[in-house]
Amino acid sequence: MSQFSPLIRKLVESLTILPGVGPKSAQRMAMHLLERDRKGAARLLADLQAALEKVGHCESCRNLTEQPVCSICTDEKRSGKQICVVENPADVHAIEQTNSYHGHYFVLFGRLSPIDGIGPAELGLELLRKAVADKTCEEIILATNPTVEGEATAQFIRQMFAKQTITISRIAHGVPLGGELEFVDGGTLAHAFAGRKQVN
Numbered sequence: 001m002s003q004f005s006p007l008i009r010k011l012v013e014s015l016t017i018l019p020g021v022g023p024k025s026a027q028r029m030a031m032h033l034l035e036r037d038r039k040g041a042a043r044l045l046a047d048l049q050a051a052l053e054k055v056g057h058c059e060s061c062r063n064l065t066e067q068p069v070c071s072i073c074t075d076e077k078r079s080g081k082q083i084c085v086v087e088n089p090a091d092v093h094a095i096e097q098t099n100s101y102h103g104h105y106f107v108l109f110g111r112l113s114p115i116d117g118i119g120p121a122e123l124g125l126e127l128l129r130k131a132v133a134d135k136t137c138e139e140i141i142l143a144t145n146p147t148v149e150g151e152a153t154a155q156f157i158r159q160m161f162a163k164q165t166i167t168i169s170r171i172a173h174g175v176p177l178g179g180e181l182e183f184v185d186g187g188t189l190a191h192a193f194a195g196r197k198q199v200n
């Protein structure tokens with residue numbers, strides 16, 4: 001990369017922070033933006049800046065939104081009697097695509113992983129407790145990924161609410177062990193939802 005000027009080198013380096021983008025792709029992106037699409041590059045810059053400034057977390061479910069409370073939590077056609085706990089915003093998107101769920105969500109932004117310093121506080125579990133109380137939630141659907149850490153997280157949340165009269169269910173059928181929700185097709189995911197099992 002030494003043939004590039006310092007500013008280009010810096011740009012290429014910055015682009016490699018994106019998932020799945022190695023030095024070669026980053027070079028191609030930088031060249032494309034500088035040589036062929038400076039207008040597009042300016043738009044990208046403006047959009048990125050606006051998103052960084054305005055997109056935050058929903059006060060109720062932690063999902064990404066530019067409102068204090070997100071459009072799902074404020075949708076009158078949906079009910080907070082069911083709260084589906086997922087690891088990432090991409091999981092919310094995947095479940096929404098199935099059109100088979102009309103409750104609320106809670107986004108953990110990760111899973112319990114003591115080795116990486118991710119504990120209950122990092123996952124906002126006190127906010128989950130508050131959401132469950134505020135929404136007089138009747139069922140928590142644990143839709144964390146069926147990985148070792150995802151299962152441990154589901155188990156932890158199940159214990160958190162062990163003393164309450166609330167149904168806790170875990171999505172089950174069709175989601176492959178070790179798989180990630182966002183990569184499961186809609187039909188399988190809808191089936192996994194319908195086949196969830198009460199775990200408390």
Ligand SMILES: [Zn+2]
Pocket residue numbers: 058059060061062063069070071072073
């Ligand atoms: Zn929300």
